[in-house]
Amino acid sequence: MRKRARLCALCCPRASSRRIRHRSTDGGNVANVRSVFRFAQKQTQGDLPLPYTGAKLNSVLIVSGSERSRETLAEVFASSRYAPVITRGSAAEARRLVLDTPFSLVFINTPLPDEPGAQLALDLSSSRNCCVALIVPGDSYDQVNEQVEDEGVLTLSKPCTAQQLRQAAAIMSATRFKLADLEKKTATLEEKMEEIRLVNRAKWMLIERRGMDETTAHRYIEKLAMDARQTRRLVAQTLIRSLDND
Structure with missing residues (x-):
């Protein structure tokens, strides 16, 4: 029973610390344990922010x-x-x-x-x-x-209760950040698909109006983008406007 009492004192703030003080060789252990319990109770009650870094506001x-x-x-x-x-x-x-x-x-x-x-x-x-x-x-x-x-x-x-409201806010926050991440990935994918469509359109216009084959047209667009230090999308848009005016 004494062993159980000592273990309980480490996990329950209401347990008596008398046996810990009797067996301890360090007089500060009891105070340290109590300090941990007070901090944990304040966290649960919302008096202190949870101790993790990188939290988004x-x-x-x-x-x-x-x-x-x-x-x-x-x-x-x-x-x-x-x-x-x-x-x-x-x-x-x-x-x-x-x-x-x-x-x-x-x-x-x-x-x-x-x-x-x-x-x-x-x-x-x-x-x-x-x-x-x-x-x-x-x-x-x-x-x-x-x-x-x-x-x-x-x-x-x-x-x-305040705890229920904070828990709801945590769930809402996690959901919001996850949805924002998915929206960002979706937008990136849509931009990539639009770039592919524009490049293909410019490529086929080069094939039809400049007599290039597909490989040559593809390399031509890639070289223009590299030389001008621009994205393939921007180069393709410029080519389309130029070829439309020919």
Whole structure:
């Protein structure tokens, strides 16, 4: 039983440290253990940022008709991971703001003074590169979730704890960065496909109008790009315009 008590003291902050102090040869061990537990408890409660490097910042927009709710939600995201954290009191104010200011994460505490809030969530989710969460009363959760889920809006049921909100924000952030990475790769692929189409068009125009064979036309475009230190896409566009004017 004594061995179990010593092990428990290493994993449970409530365990007595008397036996550790009795057997320890270093008087600072107990204080070190307690310090670790205090740090871990603060992390869980959100008082300290999680200790990892390279975290990407998320800007947060909080929309709520209640000033007290806005202040409470803003405090939940008062850490180095979220900046800036902006609050607005209505859907109209939020819509005006996002016209010029992009946000990573949006939390909408429903209902809003000028509308229920679900339509705002749908509009922001479909037109902006952001992740949106709706905080709704428990009795309307199923109805609202069915309305917005297919559009990628996360629905949270009241009451929400600070930990639940931070966990939701972490999921939304991971989803957003993953989608942004996929969009970037898709855009790169589309640009590459467009370059191939332009080069092929320029190549076949050289074959038809300059009497080159396919290999010669391909080498001609490659040499022009290398000599001019330009991309094949730009060279192909220039060739197409030039051959069209002949």
